[in-house]
Amino acid sequence: MTSPIEAEDATASVALDDETPAKSKAVETDAPVGRSPGQLMWMRFKRDRTGMITAVVVLFYFVIAALAPVISSLYGKDPYTLYAQEPDYPFLLDDFAMPSGSFGGISGEFWFGVEPNLGRDVFTMLLYGMRTSLYMALILTVFSVLTGVIIGMVGGYFGGKVDYWLGRTTDFFLSFPSQLFFIAFMPVVTALFVSPTDETPTYMRAVAILLVMWFLGWMGMARLVRSSVLSLREREFVEAAKVSGASRWRIVRKEILPNIVTPILVQGTYTLPSSILSIAFLSFVGVGFVEPTPDWGRMFAIGAEIYEQDPAFMFFPGIAMVVFVLCFNLLGDSVRDAFDPKTGR
Amino acid sequence: MLQFLIRRLTGAVVIMFLIGAFTFFLFYTIPQDFAQLSCGKNCSPENIAVIRENLGLDKPITTQFWEFMRGIVAGRDFAVGHCAAPCLGQSFSTGDFVWDSIMDRFPLTLSLTVGALVIFLVIGLGSGLLAAWKRGTALDKAVSGASMVLSSFQIYFLGPIVLGLFVYSTGWMENPKYVPFLDNPVDWAVALLIPWAVMATIFTAQYTRMSRSTMIEQLQEEHVRTARAKGMPQRYVFFRYAWRGSLAPIVTILGMDLSGLLAGGVVTEFTFDLAGIGRLAVESSLTKDLPVTMGVMLFGAFFILVLNIIVDLAYAYIDPRVRLA
Numbered sequence: 001m002t003s004p005i006e007a008e009d010a011t012a013s014v015a016l017d018d019e020t021p022a023k024s025k026a027v028e029t030d031a032p033v034g035r036s037p038g039q040l041m042w043m044r045f046k047r048d049r050t051g052m053i054t055a056v057v058v059l060f061y062f063v064i065a066a067l068a069p070v071i072s073s074l075y076g077k078d079p080y081t082l083y084a085q086e087p088d089y090p091f092l093l094d095d096f097a098m099p100s101g102s103f104g105g106i107s108g109e110f111w112f113g114v115e116p117n118l119g120r121d122v123f124t125m126l127l128y129g130m131r132t133s134l135y136m137a138l139i140l141t142v143f144s145v146l147t148g149v150i151i152g153m154v155g156g157y158f159g160g161k162v163d164y165w166l167g168r169t170t171d172f173f174l175s176f177p178s179q180l181f182f183i184a185f186m187p188v189v190t191a192l193f194v195s196p197t198d199e200t201p202t203y204m205r206a207v208a209i210l211l212v213m214w215f216l217g218w219m220g221m222a223r224l225v226r227s228s229v230l231s232l233r234e235r236e237f238v239e240a241a242k243v244s245g246a247s248r249w250r251i252v253r254k255e256i257l258p259n260i261v262t263p264i265l266v267q268g269t270y271t272l273p274s275s276i277l278s279i280a281f282l283s284f285v286g287v288g289f290v291e292p293t294p295d296w297g298r299m300f301a302i303g304a305e306i307y308e309q310d311p312a313f314m315f316f317p318g319i320a321m322v323v324f325v326l327c328f329n330l331l332g333d334s335v336r337d338a339f340d341p342k343t344g345r
Numbered sequence: 346m347l348q349f350l351i352r353r354l355t356g357a358v359v360i361m362f363l364i365g366a367f368t369f370f371l372f373y374t375i376p377q378d379f380a381q382l383s384c385g386k387n388c389s390p391e392n393i394a395v396i397r398e399n400l401g402l403d404k405p406i407t408t409q410f411w412e413f414m415r416g417i418v419a420g421r422d423f424a425v426g427h428c429a430a431p432c433l434g435q436s437f438s439t440g441d442f443v444w445d446s447i448m449d450r451f452p453l454t455l456s457l458t459v460g461a462l463v464i465f466l467v468i469g470l471g472s473g474l475l476a477a478w479k480r481g482t483a484l485d486k487a488v489s490g491a492s493m494v495l496s497s498f499q500i501y502f503l504g505p506i507v508l509g510l511f512v513y514s515t516g517w518m519e520n521p522k523y524v525p526f527l528d529n530p531v532d533w534a535v536a537l538l539i540p541w542a543v544m545a546t547i548f549t550a551q552y553t554r555m556s557r558s559t560m561i562e563q564l565q566e567e568h569v570r571t572a573r574a575k576g577m578p579q580r581y582v583f584f585r586y587a588w589r590g591s592l593a594p595i596v597t598i599l600g601m602d603l604s605g606l607l608a609g610g611v612v613t614e615f616t617f618d619l620a621g622i623g624r625l626a627v628e629s630s631l632t633k634d635l636p637v638t639m640g641v642m643l644f645g646a647f648f649i650l651v652l653n654i655i656v657d658l659a660y661a662y663i664d665p666r667v668r669l670a
Contacts, residue, residue, distance in 0.1 A: 181642060
């Protein structure tokens with residue numbers, strides 16, 4: 001009887017057999033080399049083809065976002081100019097304010113086409129939109145991860161009453177309907193900084209978005225770190241450190257932190273794309289960034305509005321986002337596998 | 346079981362109260378004059394004072410909170426009339442009772458979220474099971490690959506594509522709209538088919554992956570191996586032994602995903618231009634109509650808590666240990 005599962009097991013053991021001679025050979029030829037966990041992780045990661053490819057793609061996104069001004073100056077356009085009103089481009093939009101060229105007005109001049117109604121350049125809009133989203137998501141992820149790690153560590157390490165109340169607070173914030181909360185609190189937080197009669201500057205909007213999302217972004221990490229710390233706290237090496245008179249700070253820094261880096265990094269990898277999606281969500285429903293700040297999420301709002309007339313507009317922002325999220329998720333899986341080879345996919 | 350339910354319900358009431366208090370104080374203590382806002386720029390100080398009194402903003406914040414909370418339980422009287430029991434206040438801009446506006450919009454949100462929930466649970470768990478059953482075959486690879494790609498799609502990207510395919514270019518279906526369920530259940534389902542399909546696709550993909558991996562994990566458990574060694578039929582082992590065990594972690598994740606489900610509903614509303622509570626939240630938030638925003642927030646939290654209790658009950662049903670704890 002050969003079930004598919006057994007067949008899978010068989011291939012796994014073959015792969016193991018392949019590896020063992022290679023390892024023993026290495027031991028024979030040169031003296032055993034001590035490798036740090038980080039080096040081991042890197043070695044495993046390098047062998048994972050999906051991981052390497054997705055890492056390159058993700059890096060590519062960040063490089064493009066960082067170089068957006070350079071790229072757009074080479075390309076000769078910016079995301080703000082209404083090119084339809086420029087005398088250089090007389091027939092960019094037709095009588096219905098739709099791009100007159102085929103497939104959203106793609107041409108040598110406008111690589112990804114032209115935006116209907118306003119006639120802006122889609123390529124630079126996307127470039128700068130991605131830049132906004134990626135920067136915001138990066139800051140947000142760093143903030144949330146740090147907050148989560150600190151709260152989780154304090155709760156897990158000190159235990160007792162501190163842990164109880166931190167845990168309750170975490171649970172409380174987890175029970176918020178987070179997206180409705182973002183929608184509801186965006187104007188409130190903005191009002192904290194800007195008087196209602198004034199125009200809200202873009203950076204204030206960015207700060208408001210970050211604050212609102214940071215507020216409800218740390219709980220998952222806090223829970224994860226708390227549970228990891230809780231199990232580490234009772235381990236022998238921590239007790240040994242305690243007995244030998246290490247300070248609490250030292251134990252946290254030198255004994256516990258290095259052991260929870262893995263779950264933190266893996267969770268962080270998954271947090272970033274979801275932050276991007278949350279920010280895009282806000283802009284999509286209309287409470288995030290507003291015109292004329294180029295934003296990835298708002299491109300979908302524009303696209304949905306004019307989809308019937310000009311479906312091509314949505315194509316590039318959409319594909320770019322799908323590829324980004326897909327690669328980041330795959331990368332997260334690869335990072336996890338590289339750090340912790342026990343958890344097979 | 347009853348005890349379990351009671352404990353959960355008390356917890357829910359406490360959480361609702363805390364969320365209410367938290368939101369209320371954050372909302373009403375910010376340095377912003379709502380009377381000024383609703384009055385406009387050229388407004389005399391006397392007018393502002395009148396508006397402030399009408400809105401109840403002249404009273405101390407704790408009194409306002411107390412009145413708000415009492416309104417939810419016992420109802421409350423406004424200048425325009427009595428606001429019945431679950432009273433969430435009165436809109437600053439339209440003067441409608443918040444509860445009524447929410448009830449106008451809620452059926453759509455409920456239909457969207459619950460409909461999509463049922464669809465993605467059935468299809469997601471089903472396809473995950475299938476992939477685990479045929480593990481390592483081409484079918485498994487196709488299902489896993491497709492779910493990986495589809496889970497990276499966004500509702501606001503997939504939605505217009507589906508609309509373009511089935512509505513704009515072929516005309517096979519009509520633009521999604523909301524037909525009340527009680528008017529005509531068939532029309533209700535047909536009109537919401539596209540939003541359901543789009544929303545469910547994204548979630549289905551995640552649940553397929555999860556169901557596959559937990560199922561594979563379960564199949565390697567000792568008790569499953571024992572059952573197999575005893576010579577039990579494969580199908581029996583698969584469903585009676587492994588599947589039930591694999592459901593527990595999925596239900597846990599589902600409980601954490603409920604807020605995401607509501608968010609998905611909001612995005613779906615906007616993608617298909619439907620008017621549910623998400624749109625109400627955004628509209629009120631942009632016009633700074635605080636009572637409405639606050640009401641929608643509380644109602645959303647309540648909705649999620651109720652779904653959560655249902656999920657917990659399902660969990661208790663699946664995993665006997667929870668019932669005994």
